[in-house]
Amino acid sequence: MRTICAATLALCTWLPALANAQLNMNRSGIMATTSATTPASAAPSRLPGEEIRPFKVNIPSDAIDDLRRRLRATRWADKEVVADASQGVQLATLKEMVRYWGTTYDWRKAQARLNALPQFVTTIDGVDIHFIHVRSRHPNALPVIITHGWPGSIIEQLKIIGPLTDPTAHGGSAEDAFDVVIPSLPGYGFSGKPTETGWGPARIARAWDVLMKRLGYTRYVAQGGDVGAFVSDAMGRLAPPGLLAIHINLFSGGPPELRSGIASGAPPPATLSDEEKADYLRRQRLQATGFGYFIEQATRPETIGHSLADSPAGLAAWIIDHDMISYGHISQLFLEQKPFGAITRDDVLDNITLYWLTNTGAPAAWLYWETGQAAAAAAGKPRPDVAVPVAFSAFPEEVVGAPKTWLERAYPKLAYYNKLDRGGHFAAWEQPELLAQEMRAAFKPYR
Secondary structure, three states: OHHHHHHHHHHOHHHHHHHHHHHHOOOOOOOOOOOOOOOOOOOOOOOOOEEEEEEEOOHHHHHHHHHHHHHEEEEEEEOOOOOOOOOOHHHHHHHHHHHHHHOEEEEEHHHHHHOOOOOOEEOOOOEEEEEEEEOOOOOOOOEEEOOOOOOOOHOOOOHHHHHOHOOOOOOOOOOEEEEEEEOOOOOOOOOOOOOOOOOHHHHHHHHHHHHHHHOOOOOOEEOOOHHHHHHHHHHHHHHHOEEEEEOOOOOOOOHHHHHHHHHHHOOHHHHHHHHHHHHHHHHHHHHHHOHHHHHHHHHHHHHHHHHHHHHHHHHHHHHOOOHHHHHHHHHHHHHOOOOOOOEEEHHHHHHHHHHHEEEEEEEEHHHHHHHHHHHHHHHHOOOOOOOOOOOEEEEOOOOOOOHHHHHHOOOEOOOOOHHHOOOOHHHHHOHHHHHHHHHHHHHHHOO
């Protein structure tokens, strides 16, 4: 237990250390390809290799047939010996998921849904980056780049595109409109898989700025949850010209002086407020019972990656075991068809099937290893401050809380903070209309 706690303590500090290591490694980053005066509507000139290429999803039938064959041939683990999910994903949940996946679920619907959107690929820093780019029909729309996390994908953000690009159809006004750019992280989905180390959030942040400039945007904002929050945080520390503000909905760090106590199981300091004590204990519970995937992916991602590449049932179990709250909702969704916000059974399987068909279980996990390596290299070193305004939306079922007092310490330029009454870790997926409202409010001053 002490070994696990020590590892957890090191890992829970990886965001600050990562930002320091990778931002200081190359503060200037990748050079953008357009000038600061290029209008978003223009087509900037591009050098060879910088082309933006149209993309369509086209999965061969053989790959889908192979998936169904593997699902039928699943060899099941023994049933857990407890009545709850304390030993992990329960047999009944996984069996029902695999049954539905192999008999009823239809990937072609997801493929058609993706192909109805403008999709592209461009090469940045040697890696092909796949992205969705939807321009609003409203004039003067604010460009936003939205980053997904693990175990998510671009599937997470599909339902937020409409409320952002067409706000008048979703309770907003034309002045609330966004142009939306949703890239697949390197190693995820239809993006390329890194062939060298170093692709952590800070390098991705530099690539995202290149992408926005390559699209002709010289003023834009950034949003992200989960890993996307780390990428957006890194963008704020990089502060490239044109980045106006960031919005995030996960705060993993917590005050530095509390991290050792959280990891060791020590009681919360008496000086904390009731809200801070509650989140202190919440973080302790997460690290004690829900951090297995994090430690494995941050230290031995390739080991679990072999299983994720070989067994669709194993991939599904690994993905849905992200956090106990979301897992509970997903389990009820399949066993009882109980609603989980805006998420359906097909949504869950669209995401898992995307991982399977692109064989990205291992490359996606590498990102956690990258953060662990960067954290070790940057321990004790200063890091750049976030130099742009920060907005934060606190969803009640997020894996950890985010007291405003802690956010103000971490982000002196905190310009917007709001606590919501519903929603959790996968905010764009669960509550797309609500997150869209938050983004409209948070980014209103920067239009």
